[in-house]
Amino acid sequence: MISALSFRPAVVIESSRIAALANAAYRGETSRQGWTTEADLLDGLRTSAEEVQRLIESDHSVILLCVHDTEIVGSVCLERHADAAHVGMFVVNPVMQSLGIGKQLLTYAENYAWQLWAVQKFLMHVITQRHELIEFYERRGYRRTGVFETFPVNPDMWQLKVDSLQLERLEKLT
Numbered sequence: 585m586i587s588a589l590s591f592r593p594a595v596v597i598e599s600s601r602i603a604a605l606a607n608a609a610y611r612g613e614t615s616r617q618g619w620t621t622e623a624d625l626l627d628g629l630r631t632s633a634e635e636v637q638r639l640i641e642s643d644h645s646v647i648l649l650c651v652h653d654t655e656i657v658g659s660v661c662l663e664r665h666a667d668a669a670h671v672g673m674f675v676v677n678p679v680m681q682s683l684g685i686g687k688q689l690l691t692y693a694e695n696y697a698w699q700l701w702a703v704q705k706f707l708m709h710v711i712t713q714r715h716e717l718i719e720f721y722e723r724r725g726y727r728r729t730g731v732f733e734t735f736p737v738n739p740d741m742w743q744l745k746v747d748s749l750q751l752e753r754l755e756k757l758t
Contacts, residue, residue, distance in 0.1 A: 586683040591692045594647040599637040602659050606630045609675035618678030628742035650689045658685050660693045667704040669697035690724055698758055709751040726754040
């Protein structure tokens with residue numbers, strides 16, 4: 585477990601740094617330094633600085649950062665949907681994964697969303713082939729719902745390496 589972490593909402597000027605962290609954690613060779621890589625499933629980018637900026641500026645979402653010293657080492661996006669908060673774009677720097685940062689960031693994010701929006705549940709969508717990631721979330725109290733959807737197509741951002749990628753919806757009640 586790493587100590588001396590701080591958590592705070594992101595600001596627009598950090599959009600490029602957040603997008604770079606998300607892309608490094610999910611895709612490409614740098615993502616293979618951690619255990620959350622999607623490099624065998626997808627090529628391309630996970631997000632863009634413009635998308636991150638849109639989420640930061642939205643009245644219905646917040647991006648929270650985990651900072652160690654002055655370095656952004658993790659981020660998570662929370663989007664409000666009626667009585668639920670959708671947890672997405674949850675990343676930790678690949679070289680710092682397995683140090684407990686993700687657990688601390690997720691706990692902080694859930695508490696933040698509950699205090700801000702008084703949500704009744706948390707939702708997320710995880711690629712079904714990501715068994716170790718689903719198990720991580722199950723240990724955090726999320727349950728599989730058996731609700732699936734086809735992985736979105738966005739050839740300008742990413743390309744599928746595996747046919748028939750699906751997302752499963754996970755839920756956690758507050």
